[in-house]
Amino acid sequence: MATPRPELLSLNTATVREKWNLAQMIEGCARRGIRGISPWRDKLDALGVNQAARMIRAHDLTVTGLCRGGMFTAVDGAGRDAAIQDNLKAIDDAATIGAQCLVLVAGGLPAGSKDIAGAREQVRDGIAAILPAAKAAMVPLAIEPLHPMYAADRACVNTLQQALDLCDALGDGVGVALDVYHVWWDPKLRVQIARAGEEKRLFAYHICDWLVPTTDLLLDRGMMGDGVIDLPKIRGWVEAAGYAGFHEVEIFSAGNWWKRDPDEVLEVIKQRHAECT
Amino acid sequence: MATPRPELLSLNTATVREKWNLAQMIEGCARRGIRGISPWRDKLDALGVNQAARMIRAHDLTVTGLCRGGMFTAVDGAGRDAAIQDNLKAIDDAATIGAQCLVLVAGGLPAGSKDIAGAREQVRDGIAAILPAAKAAMVPLAIEPLHPMYAADRACVNTLQQALDLCDALGDGVGVALDVYHVWWDPKLRVQIARAGEEKRLFAYHICDWLVPTTDLLLDRGMMGDGVIDLPKIRGWVEAAGYAGFHEVEIFSAGNWWKRDPDEVLEVIKQRHAECT
Numbered sequence: 396m397a398t399p400r401p402e403l404l405s406l407n408t409a410t411v412r413e414k415w416n417l418a419q420m421i422e423g424c425a426r427r428g429i430r431g432i433s434p435w436r437d438k439l440d441a442l443g444v445n446q447a448a449r450m451i452r453a454h455d456l457t458v459t460g461l462c463r464g465g466m467f468t469a470v471d472g473a474g475r476d477a478a479i480q481d482n483l484k485a486i487d488d489a490a491t492i493g494a495q496c497l498v499l500v501a502g503g504l505p506a507g508s509k510d511i512a513g514a515r516e517q518v519r520d521g522i523a524a525i526l527p528a529a530k531a532a533m534v535p536l537a538i539e540p541l542h543p544m545y546a547a548d549r550a551c552v553n554t555l556q557q558a559l560d561l562c563d564a565l566g567d568g569v570g571v572a573l574d575v576y577h578v579w580w581d582p583k584l585r586v587q588i589a590r591a592g593e594e595k596r597l598f599a600y601h602i603c604d605w606l607v608p609t610t611d612l613l614l615d616r617g618m619m620g621d622g623v624i625d626l627p628k629i630r631g632w633v634e635a636a637g638y639a640g641f642h643e644v645e646i647f648s649a650g651n652w653w654k655r656d657p658d659e660v661l662e663v664i665k666q667r668h669a670e671c672t
Numbered sequence: 673m674a675t676p677r678p679e680l681l682s683l684n685t686a687t688v689r690e691k692w693n694l695a696q697m698i699e700g701c702a703r704r705g706i707r708g709i710s711p712w713r714d715k716l717d718a719l720g721v722n723q724a725a726r727m728i729r730a731h732d733l734t735v736t737g738l739c740r741g742g743m744f745t746a747v748d749g750a751g752r753d754a755a756i757q758d759n760l761k762a763i764d765d766a767a768t769i770g771a772q773c774l775v776l777v778a779g780g781l782p783a784g785s786k787d788i789a790g791a792r793e794q795v796r797d798g799i800a801a802i803l804p805a806a807k808a809a810m811v812p813l814a815i816e817p818l819h820p821m822y823a824a825d826r827a828c829v830n831t832l833q834q835a836l837d838l839c840d841a842l843g844d845g846v847g848v849a850l851d852v853y854h855v856w857w858d859p860k861l862r863v864q865i866a867r868a869g870e871e872k873r874l875f876a877y878h879i880c881d882w883l884v885p886t887t888d889l890l891l892d893r894g895m896m897g898d899g900v901i902d903l904p905k906i907r908g909w910v911e912a913a914g915y916a917g918f919h920e921v922e923i924f925s926a927g928n929w930w931k932r933d934p935d936e937v938l939e940v941i942k943q944r945h946a947e948c949t
Contacts, residue, residue, distance in 0.1 A: 504884075504900055508900075509900050509901065509902040509905075510902065511856075511857065511900075511902070515859070542820060542821065543819060543820050543821070543857040543858070544819065544820070544821045544886070544889075546856075546857035547857075547882055547884045547886075547899075547900045548884050548885065551857075553857055553858075553859070554859065557859045579788075579823075580788065580820040580823035580824075580828075580830055581820070581830075582792070582830070582831065582834045605824055607781075607824045607825050608825065608889075609821070609824075609889060612821075612885075612886060612889060622824075623781055623785075623786050623788075623824045624786065625786040625787065625788070628786075
């Protein structure tokens with residue numbers, strides 16, 4: 396298949412979060428010819444949302460997402476209300492920086508709970524609660540199914556099919572952020588990506604790689620090409636589903652990439668995007 | 673719901689593998705009133721299959737499974753043939769010790785491969801190749817879906833639905849070993865357990881717990897009650913599906929349970945089985 400278009404490359408800022416602030420990330424992307432960026436909210440708050448929006452516009456970058464909203468599950472109503480307020484703030488910020496979507500990481504089991512079905516209901520209710528505000532702000536909500544190994548502590552939405560079922564229950568304005576790291580193993584991946592396309596739910600596409608061995612559940616993601624994910628195949632499915640958006644590189648890597656010079660990391664990303672995805 | 677019957681408790685010997693040989697495990701189960709046992713093949717070979725069979729019969733233990741066959745995936749035909757030969761040996765051993773099933777762990781991606789669909793075809797073909805021998809020996813084959821975090825390096829069968837689809841493709845003589853650790857997160861778990869019951873495919877039920885946090889992908893499983901899995905709920909689904917067999921405790925725990933006195937571990941297992949499952 397054709398190599399991916401370099402102008403579709405986007406940097407999820409988690410990839411260089413240890414060494415750069417958001418201003419450096421924006422300038423780094425511009426300097427290196429990376430045309431998309433997806434900030435995390437801690438970095439966004441540190442720079443200031445309005446200042447960030449100005450800088451992003453000045454460099455003509457596309458904001459492929461804001462990471463992240465969600466975390467709807469809580470032990471009580473006060474906790475869930477706080478989550479909703481936080482998500483409303485995230486929607487405002489996403490609108491201010493012109494993000495193509497607000498990425499939602501569902502939230503795991505509330506502390507002390509073993510009721511994953513109940514947690515999933517809380518997630519549905521939480522998204523339903525913020526959806527009107529998201530629509531009013533014209534910020535698409537992108538549910539990100541997370542790998543099942545995060546079901547307890549991070550996200551109880553764990554497959555693309557489950558995320559799309561949730562979208563169907565919620566209606567317009569909600570879709571999915573598809574991160575290969577979380578879904579590459581799924582026997583239904585191809586079918587569900589096609590479904591996401593038919594239902595116009597594919598809002599974002601994130602890439603990295605699954606390392607063998609993986610030494611840490613959270614912080615040992617690999618650079619594209621260093622692992623076992625067939626990235627060209629999955630891109631083919633995504634493109635066949637009608638997705639023509641950015642390819643956002645999001646790598647949590649405490650032991651390797653986070654330790655390196657971010658300018659070097661960006662160069663490797665560009666090379667690997669061209670050669671391995 | 674009713675507490676589980678203590679006579680249905682079985683010890684998967686991996687739980688005490690660091691301190692005991694199989695003779696000690698058999699005697700330990702008998703001494704502590706645990707009526708089922710599921711040996712691993714390394715320990716079985718060390719004791720000798722016939723000697724193990726004699727000891728197990730002498731203590732009137734039920735062999736709830738033999739761990740494990742499988743590992744069908746390989747880079748070439750010679751590797752796959754070797755795997756089949758090894759599985760045929762495992763079938764013989766399972767018959768000799770009177771195991772209720774031979775547990776099959778599929779195998780992951782062959783070295784250097786990114787073709788998970790191809791690996792899954794290898795697994796199907798491998799099981800098909802050994803199935804006649806298993807039927808002749810009256811050894812049911814129990815495919816164990818493993819958690820998706822093991823898809824690359826251990827097993828490319830990762831959900832109960834996928835395992836049952838594989839059973840349907842293979843016909844009689846094949847079922848599933850359901851380990852809560854691997855499947856507790858699955859939004860379709862209840863439905864697929866019911867399906868497994870209808871299709872008479874539920875050959876074994878393994879229990880332990882998912883710890884939060886989990887510090888190691890392989891060797892940080894929890895004792896029942898120490899994690900977030902709703903074990904009574906899942907047992908209820910399993911029983912509703914018609915399963916009346918043993919509850920086999922399999923805990924890989926390098927940092928905790930493997931370090932303890934196995935007699936103590938067995939006592940904790942009995943208590944937790946009664947109180948938490």
